[in-house]
Amino acid sequence: MTAKNPSNKRPLQNRLLLRRLSQLLFLGLFLFLFIHTDYSGADDMAYAVNILFRLDPFLAATVMLASKVVIALMVPAIAVLLLALVVGRAFCGWFCPMGSLLDVCRHGVKSDRAGKNTLFPRLGLWLFIVTLLLAFCGFHVAGYVDPFSILVRGLAQAFYPAAHGMTESVFTFTYLHAPDAVNNITEPIYSWLKETILPAERKYFQLAFFSFAILGGVMLLEMAQKRFFCRNICPLGAMFGLLSRYGLMRSRGGDKECGKCRVCSSLCRMGAINENRDIDMSRCNLCLECQVRCPRRVIRFGFSQPKQTSTIRGLSRRQFIGAVASAMVLPSIKEVHGLDKWSDPLLIRPPGALPEDEFVGRCVRCAECIQVCIGNGLQPTFLEGGLDAIFTPKLAARTGYCEFNCTLCGQVCPTGAIRQLTRQEKHLMKIGNAWFDRDLCLPHAKGIPCMVCEEHCPTPVKAIQFREATVINSDGAQVTVKQPYIVDDLCIGCGICEYKCPLPGLPGIFVTSGGEHRNPEHQLPRPEDFYGS
């Protein structure tokens, strides 16, 4: 990779251009796949929209440690590991969509601490080790710190729907209040946006502010220093750094003849260049900025450079013991929390979700299922599933429901935490059960006819049936009214009844995880068990 003629600036600048093009290309590809994490007009996904997560060796390692099985879906991550052995952290500088996004963000914030020393040089590695240990001990939180999980979550649950809302407001305003001359221009633009990049429907997320704060925070931290997240926090970057130490890619930094010149170290967005102008390949993301800007043109990258000692230091003994201790403490506290004893009945997992412990062990909080859910039924969990289950998906039937014929969440799950189901399997997959609240449901509570839940119940033989009953209504009159009831064996817990229930406030029918197939302890009592058959 060394330039043949150091005095010729041109080929070097071409490399910068090449890197930027690569960043742009992969950021564009990422956004393309993000937007296409949606129903495409066919039952099966047209693209492997989850590929980014399946290429992530940090997630692959934690998920496999947590679930103690080899997950075939995540095997592509090995390719990225091998890449790191050859080209070091080039992934961070050339491909990573989070890194590229931060490089873009930096143009929006003024940072005078560009190349300053990395503030928490050991944090990323510490997080990497702690997360792996925790995962092994049954407390899987890799998704809290993984760059792609943070990125997609923030986009899916805050930025993208917010951008949609803003766009809609603007075009609603022009549609209602602007003259035709304006609308003749704006309406075709709006139609085009709807066909290309806008989602089909508005989506709402309970953790919108939380998801926004995390991704927004990562972006704002660019003000503290360049690539703050990548240098200080990113456990995936730390993993690449660890490999780069033994990797083939080497560098030649400056030397004593550089005098007072500190161009390279002050430019470095990764804080990879030290006082002696040595380039630490476990930090360098090969952005090549230093090589291009070096007045003496002495900086080189390549496989033939002499090996340098890494300036990165591993964890101190104290830090390592701390990591091991916390890895043992948190899972044991989780035991005491004992969520399996009083699991939240409203914690309804997507169809095909593995049993709860395995599910949380595999889920990487990537929000792919939440993004793809066409009914806006899947919501990120907060603390209902425990401290280690934040951002895992749950069905919140008041905001949306599980579409009967749709199997997309299982198709986009990168780890198999949600199994892929055929349409036939999905139709029979019970994720919960509906219940009437007879104090609220109109025909039961007030003798008012209403069958909206029954109308929408999607099972071919409806899980909501009705009996005619003669009741005294609110006016004191005797009326005959159809009163709905649930057939447990037919109900699959899709939640459309709760979603469509016309009552404001609390619904007259609601879904709980009772009866879900994945948990034998949640089986519903069957009448014949009590009355005999």
Added chain:
Amino acid sequence: MKNRRQFLLEAMAWSAGLGLPVPLWDATSAFAIENTPKLVVVTGKSYDILVTKALETLGWPGAFIKNGDKVVIKPNIGWDRNVAQGANSHPIVVVQLAKLALDAGAGEVKIFDHTCNEKRRCYVNSGIQDGVAAIGDKRVRLLHIDQRKFVPVDIKNGKSLSQWEIYRDALEADVYINVPVAKHHGLSRLTLGLKNAMGVIGGRRGSLHFNLGQKLADLATVIRPTLTVVDATRLLMRNGPQGGNEDDVEIRDTVIASTDPVAADAYATTLFGLKPEEIDSTVAAHAMGLGEMDPAKMRIQEFQL
């Protein structure tokens, strides 16, 4: 002329959900009711031919449509169900109506429904999306509902509803063809032409289910189809309105057409072995003078093709 700042302030107010007043729509128009409405019933295996025969018997195109007219075809595409399951209007019926409108010189033909299941899945699985695409004429468009187009409409003659949000395209159409699929419904027993109006209204639709028959009749005073074409090619007999089990579907190969929406519903009711007076919306609409419900008082022409 607004300056930029005012514009932005208003846009912000909009974004904050403050909402500027939307003008109220007046959709009440004088309508004449025929004393003995014409009703055509055609049965046969080629559904496109049934549709053509039914419309031509009524006098199509004739006075129904002028060159350049805006046509709206409103099928039932409410459910993520396929053709055989009988929950949505048959694509061949819908497509043939669009073709007839084009042949008669329609300026544009809009086809849409305010779906119950996810809108794209409904359009695809119903077969209507592919059918419309195959027409290959830019004047015909299958559109998704645009929430901005719901306008509050005064229902001056309404007994149970005084105002509701109705879709602008349906109100503005020169020719409005209502294409319900005849099927079972748990609450209203059957869902037919009047119930199909649920697909052009906004608001909290679920809350209409109290006194539904009267409310549908009230809506029928402002949503006035030029033609009602009932798709009775297959009847969903049980587990309506969305079904899902082909055993619940009876093949009847029938298309019913009339300019009288009440007459069309009343006749379609008889196909299920029910009497028109058993359907609340039919009774309520008849009582309001919106149409005829007694088949003996209709000029019925039947064809077997």
